[in-house]
Amino acid sequence: MQSRHSLLDLFSTFLNLSDDRAQGWLTDGRLHRHMQQHLDQNASAAEDFWVVYWHRYWQQVGPEDRVRSRISEGHLSAYLQETCYWSVQRAMPKTGSGQVQLSDCFQVAIAQMPKLLRKFDSSQRPSLKAYAHRAFENFVRDHLRQRQEADCCSDWGLLIKVSRKRLSEALKQSGMAATDCDRVILAWSCFEELYLPTKVAGLRQTKSPDVETWQTIADAYDRQRTSLQPPAPAMAPAQLERDLLQAAKQVRTLLYPPLKSLNLPKGNDIPGEIQDDLPASEQDSLLSSLIQQEDLDERQQQQQQMQAFLITTIATLGRQAQELLTLYYGQRLKQQQIAQHLNIQQYTVSRQLSKAREILLLRLVQWANQTWHISADSNVVASISTLLEDWLQYHYELASADTTSLEGS
Amino acid sequence: MYITPTQWQIEIPDAIAQTAWRKSKVCPTPQAQWNTYLNQLSCDVLLPLLQDYLPTATRYPDGIATIWEVVSGTGLQGPVKRMVLVPDKNIDRELSVPQEWVDSPEWAGDYYLAVQINPDEQSLTVWGYATHTMLKAGAYHAADRTYHLEADQVIQDLNVLWVTQQMNFQEVTQGAIAPIQPIATAENLLQRLARSPRPRLEIPFVQWMACLHQPDWRRRLSALRRGEPPKVNHLSQWFQNIFEAGWAVIDNPLIYEAPALRQNSAIDAPIIRRVKALQLHDRSLFLMMTVEPTPDGRLEVQVQVRSRDEETRLPLGLIVTLQSSSGETIQMVQALPEDLAVQLQRFRSNTGTPFLVQVEWDGDRAEELFMV
Incomplete structure (x- = not known):
């Protein structure tokens, strides 16, 4: 391109x-x-x-x-x-x-x-x-x-694992009127409250509720429907089931919006x-x-200083930490792949990578505090973290590009 | 796979998952079961890992397991700051914190960790955090009494939290929180909440929170919701100094005393008088029971209801009923406009006779079961 x-x-x-x-x-x-x-x-x-x-x-x-x-x-x-x-x-x-x-x-x-x-x-x-x-x-x-x-989820599993907010968004996007949205969300909240699976600790493949449970859900819906503004109409269990299945489809549509x-x-x-x-x-x-233009020049200078500092700091990390950084940022391997490559647990990779990242951020913030006299709050630290992440990607990709071009020649 | 070095993704070991599931199965409702499961997982997995950042962290409040049955969330007390874990089973990411953890000074945290659990994959992801201040600025849903922050309103970089801590930045993490006034622990409230499908939404927040602050009350609620049998007050045992929970001695002498109370008793016959707190809507009342053995081996019982505050009149329309074990009304009395107290006519019964006292006002009701 x-x-x-x-x-x-x-x-x-x-x-x-x-x-x-x-x-x-x-x-x-x-x-x-x-x-x-x-x-x-x-x-x-x-x-x-x-x-x-x-x-x-x-x-x-x-x-x-x-x-x-x-x-x-x-x-x-x-x-x-x-x-x-x-x-x-x-x-x-x-x-x-x-x-x-x-x-x-x-x-x-x-x-x-x-x-x-x-x-x-x-x-x-x-x-x-x-x-x-x-x-x-x-x-x-x-x-x-x-x-x-x-x-990976069945429709019922999806309904159990969807948040109220997401469901509401999906229904609105489908063009449903506000009162209908309220009604379906009420039905969903009764369903969710009463129908979490109790035998198995899994949610994805949740099956449809049985007849008895549907009646309990319908009863709960019936008790609460009058508290909506305007009050929702009575619904038979079969209708509730249809509405909820339709809602599940809307949630999926939200995740896969049609390509404009x-x-x-x-x-x-x-x-x-x-x-x-x-x-x-x-x-x-x-x-x-x-x-002003001067500010821009100052920014570039600061960027160079930061670069120098980070390169020095990385060299002080342990050998494995440095290797993890190279594999993750340079070769863009997934943590699982890194684990296999180094013959360690994925969890160890996750933990060590996080830790390396944390140390780098801490050093950088300490340095920035001394050098640039930044104000001390989490917003600033978050900004610096963004800078750091960007720099790490840039630095390691450049390094890996260099090595590949060398290998190629 | 889709996580970054600024978030934690952890595989939940089988042993922890199985223990948590086992512990959750005793819960009475599916909601309670999953609350307990998710919170137990969060605790067991994260507490050891958080030791690096929150050394000597302890869970709060005490007996948190009973709390999980009615509200989700776990408090962690560190040396200086408090952290609240709020686990979520949903696919989409949102930090959703029950009001109990935000608007109570005793429970509110400084930092709230967004914990997402995938039970099928047995994985736990800490994907971000927010401060109390951020949460209060978020959306509040009155329908389920939770504070919400969307994913992009949450700081999705845990390193920011750890570094901020280590740099010891003095930043404001908690907003002002109004104190919760304590209320008298009311047994009838307990009964009502025990029966309710969603106890935390049943009564006004400040009342609910005041109840939740009391460990005994929490235990009782949990026990009741697990279907333990209703408490019966055994009056004969009172003479052996065995009293059920909630019955207290009153210090002050009575202002209003029924003239006929002491008519037939001998001077040194033991009389036991105890009171128990009742709550009907916003009115605090006392149920006062006076029992005295009679010469013919029965017990004489006097039932009185008064306001907690001696000078306050009873609410208009308050009704006290005495019922037999079959539900038949034996006596009934209604409070008149100027009444400071009402009482039933004293009655005598044989040991082992059950009866029910019901106090009712404006749709709210309290009951006590007795056995002579």
């Missing part, structure tokens, strides 16, 4: 994911024109500047201004295309099982953009790319985990053209509150 270099492309083009491969870039016309306008007015600004600019723009206009909100989100979505692609690649199982499609995961990940932008703090150290990388990767990993688990047209840029559903952009006065205040 060719990387993009021009600022214009970075903020207005989207990956063409065809047959699950990246096959070039698609330009979104509106975003292109909008970005060009801004570039014309601020010719000297670099990539970092625009990232922070669009993010603050997005924050300032707020969700009520749909047009401007979508446009700024669109710019950032375009910017994060490669990041999302690499994150999804990393998070997907290595074995080409064919089950999991990259474009599917990509779509699910990029849909997280609004949440991501809400949580991102442009005044903190991890850049948007680093932050998004972590966020996309973690999200996709967890999403795949949930899919795998749901696939691949990676449709957000800008495409904005009606009309953007005539006037932000009034001049607002633009000025935005610009003046952004990072």
Whole structure:
């Protein structure tokens, strides 16, 4: 896949994911024109500047201004295309099982953009790319985990293992009216309360409740249905069963959303053209509150210092810890594979890797505390942890690429 | 497979899983059984591992196993900070903490660990944590009295917790928590909650929490829910100084005393008078029993009901009933507007005669079973 270099492309083009491969870039016309306008007015600004600019723009206009909100989100979505692609690649199982499609995961990940932008703090150290990388990767990993688990479950097992929140989300998404949602959720809560399996400590393959249990569930539903606003209608056990089975299907649909047209840029559903952009006065205040060029240089310098410190610190860890880091971050082996490779328990791998990671973070935070005089709270430590994770991936992949290229020659 | 070095994923050893399952099977309901199973697993697996970070950690409150039958969660008391483990069996990740662990100063923690258990795979994952402050800022569901944080609102990086601890950052982890007023331990409340399918949602939170704070009360609730037989008060045994739980001596002399009480008794015949606390809605009452042996070998019994506070009138419409073992009403008396106390007509019975005293007001009811 060719990387993009021009600022214009970075903020207005989207990956063409065809047959699950990246096959070039698609330009979104509106975003292109909008970005060009801004570039014309601020010719000297670099990539970092625009990232922070669009993010603050997005924050300032707020969700009520749909047009401007979508446009700024669109710019950032375009910017994060490669990041999302690499994150999804990393998070997907290595074995080409064919089950999991990259474009599917990509779509699910990029849909997280609004949440991501809400949580991102442009005044903190991890850049948007680093932050998004972590966020996309973690999200996709967890999403795949949930899919795998749901696939192992019978419908009844799924209903027992679903949270109220997820169920509610699934029902709403299916287009069910609010009163019907309430009714089904009540039926589900009666089911869940009364029907946890008591003979075997397993939930996945839970079978359908027997007739007697259905009656108990129906009775509980009947007792509580009048407390809803408006009161829910009476339901026979067979109806409750049908409703719950249907709900299970909705939950599965939520985990496997239908593939929309691949990676449709957000800008495409904005009606009309953007005539006037932000009034001049607002633009000025935005610009003046952004990072100055000196700050950017300072950031780069700090990054180099951090790199030097981390390399030294890793060398002080035990031999096995260093090997674990190389295998996990460099060769991207799963913990189970590492365990087999080193002939130790998976649990030991997990524990030692966590511990190594923890020590690195502790040293880094101590160092950052002394060097950069950071404020002392868990938010800052979390940010540093993100930086560290990103750096570890970058550092070990680079090292492993070097070794492979050497081996190849 | 899908975990990172910033989370813990642990295989639960067979021995631990089997023990936990065995312990959970004595629970009366499926909910109670699974609460106990999941919490026992969390404890047994995580306590040893947390020793590195919370040395000398002990579980709180005492007798936590009885608590699991009615509410999920385990407290861990470290040297300085408290941690609360909240296990979850669901697929999707969400930190869902019962109110008992958030809004009570005695139970609230500083950190809440999000523990996800997969019973089929026998695996346990600690996928993140949150502080008390974060939790209070989260969503509260009144329907099941829990505080919720979504996955992305939780700090999904345990190393942040350990490092923050080790760096000894003085950060605020707990918000202000209003104290819970103690209440009189009411037997009838116990009976009602013992029968309820979801006791923790049955009465207002502050009342429930006040009850939960008392170890004896918790044990009794657990015993009742496991189907132990209802307590009978054996009046003859009172003369041998054997009293059932809950009966106390009253210090102050009576303000209101039935004029006919001492009519037929000899001066030095033993009279035993005991009171027991009752709770009807928000009113605290005393059930007072006075027993005296009669010359013909029976016991004379006087039943009185009064407000706990001597100067408060009884609630209007309060009814006290005396029933036989077959449920037949033998006596009934209703409180009048100005009454500070009501009493039944004293009666005499042979040893071994059972009877029931019922106190009722505005839909709430208390019962005591006696045997003469």
